[in-house]
Amino acid sequence: MSGDLSRWMGAVSDIDNAEKQAKNPPLFKKIFDSQSIEQAAIQAYAAKKKLEEQRYELKVFLNMTYGINAYNELLAMEGQIRKQRQEMVYKQQKMRQQMFEVIGWIFLGFLVLGFIGLIAMIWSDRARAIEPFNTQNSFIIREYND
Numbered sequence: 001m002s003g004d005l006s007r008w009m010g011a012v013s014d015i016d017n018a019e020k021q022a023k024n025p026p027l028f029k030k031i032f033d034s035q036s037i038e039q040a041a042i043q044a045y046a047a048k049k050k051l052e053e054q055r056y057e058l059k060v061f062l063n064m065t066y067g068i069n070a071y072n073e074l075l076a077m078e079g080q081i082r083k084q085r086q087e088m089v090y091k092q093q094k095m096r097q098q099m100f101e102v103i104g105w106i107f108l109g110f111l112v113l114g115f116i117g118l119i120a121m122i123w124s125d126r127a128r129a130i131e132p133f134n135t136q137n138s139f140i141i142r143e144y145n146d
Contacts, residue, residue, distance in 0.1 A: 008054070013082045015051055017090055019044040 022041040062070040
């Protein structure tokens with residue numbers, strides 16, 4: 001039973017994290033995948049409601065089997081496990097997410113700089129193409145006119 005409870009507590013923690021991410025999704029997910037945000041919010045809400053039902057069933061079971069303090073002890077254990085898990089797993093997920101966002105912004109910056117460089121190169125080529133025609137090749141036009 002303890003193995004089942006620990007898996008259940010891990011799932012509870014995952015559901016809480018999914019709810020937090022649905023409330024505050026990353027920037028690129030907001031921009032490019034807006035339908036997925038609503039879907040994630042609905043799934044998080046449904047999972048939260050099912051979790052509340054399971055919590056109530058667990059509370060009744062523990063109170064009937066082990067006494068009134070059993071559920072309070074379980075809540076204390078759950079809090080401790082959630083803190084440990086959050087420190088380990090969710091910080092890594094957040095770090096990965098931030099890395100992808102930074103890489104995306106860097107890529108976007110290089111894209112903008114490349115576009116500006118392309119515009120500058122075209123502009124300078126155009127300026128060079130006009131300048132020689134006016135100074136060096138102008139005598140050709142005079143020979144035709146003469």
